Amino acid sequence: MEDQSVVDVGDVRLAYRAWGDAFGSPVVLLHGLGGSAAHWEAAGTLLGQEWRV
Known part of the structure; x- marks a missing residue:
């Protein structure tokens, strides 16, 4: 499940x-300047099966 x-x-x-x-x-993912959380969508979904991302 994703929370915003x-x-x-x-x-x-x-x-x-x-x-x-x-x-x-917990696992923390950060994007750089010009990036957005959308860049982490696939990784967040996959990693979220095992950890709090």
Whole structure:
């Protein structure tokens, strides 16, 4: 299952997507400048079967 949300950290608003069991071991994927979370769609779906991504 994929979750989409935002979190405010100080004056910065960050958007994120999360896949997998909320209690699973975490894996963090970051995209570079000009990228988007869409670049991680396939990896997030696959890795989310075993970890919280």
